[in-house]
Amino acid sequence: MSTDFHVHLELIDPALVAAGGLTRVVDLGSSRPVEVPGVEVIRAGRMLTAPGGYPSDRPWAASGLFREVAAVGAKEAVAEQVADGAALIKIALNADAGPVWDDAVLGEVVAAAHAADRRVVAHVEGVGQAARAGQAGVDAFAHAPWTERLPDALVSDLATRVTWISTLRIHSGADRERALDNVRRFHGAGGRIRYGTDMGNGPCSGGVEQDELDALREAGLGEEELAAAMSGAL
Numbered sequence: 001m002s003t004d005f006h007v008h009l010e011l012i013d014p015a016l017v018a019a020g021g022l023t024r025v026v027d028l029g030s031s032r033p034v035e036v037p038g039v040e041v042i043r044a045g046r047m048l049t050a051p052g053g054y055p056s057d058r059p060w061a062a063s064g065l066f067r068e069v070a071a072v073g074a075k076e077a078v079a080e081q082v083a084d085g086a087a088l089i090k091i092a093l094n095a096d097a098g099p100v101w102d103d104a105v106l107g108e109v110v111a112a113a114h115a116a117d118r119r120v121v122a123h124v125e126g127v128g129q130a131a132r133a134g135q136a137g138v139d140a141f142a143h144a145p146w147t148e149r150l151p152d153a154l155v156s157d158l159a160t161r162v163t164w165i166s167t168l169r170i171h172s173g174a175d176r177e178r179a180l181d182n183v184r185r186f187h188g189a190g191g192r193i194r195y196g197t198d199m200g201n202g203p204c205s206g207g208v209e210q211d212e213l214d215a216l217r218e219a220g221l222g223e224e225e226l227a228a229a230m231s232g233a234l
């Protein structure tokens with residue numbers, strides 16, 4: 001089993017993915033189901049976000065791969081994704097790019113997803129968002145946190161209940177160093193890491209990316225741990 005746990009099939013030529021050698025991908029944000037011959041696709045449907053929140057103003061999201069959720073309407077928004085084939089619910093908590101839900105609405109969205117038997121994967125960006133997401137009961141982070149060095153106590157806490165999808169290759173410079181530092185300590189604390197590249201964001205081959213594997217090695221994962229990071233569940 002060779003899984004990329006963070007892709008956007010709408011933002012890449014599916015033929016590249018079909019030829020790339022992955023056996024399974026997790027699509028963390030698309031406006032519609034995209035199939036890839038020979039590859040199992042698990043999808044999250046549209047990314048749920050606060051009104052005017054990330055990624056509603058991004059050109060790559062113009063297809064409508066997000067869905068704004070106001071103070072009321074979490075249940076309906078989750079139900080729409082489930083009806084559209086979502087096996088997971090993706091949410092955005094990006095305080096650096098725009099408004100995010102308050103704790104009450106965030107809690108309602110997570111509760112609605114869990115009531116529908118769907119796990120929640122969050123894009124967390126901006127100081128304090130990783131802690132908020134952890135408190136709210138989010139099941140996984142779509143990216144290893146990179147916008148702040150998380151305190152050890154928070155890392156240890158997150159290691160007991162939140163899976164991190166790596167996506168280290170999308171960063172450079174200080175962002176990359178912070179992400180590596182967080183992943184190294186999260187891994188050391190026994191946290192569960194899954195291989196993911198945010199395929200569709202920047203240059204990508206459509207297959208397994210060696211630089212993502214190398215970054216995970218740099219963060220302390222051994223070969224068996226890398227194999228585990230590409231298989232199993234979130």
Ligand SMILES: [Zn+2]
Binds near residue numbers: 006008201
């Ligand atoms: Zn993404």
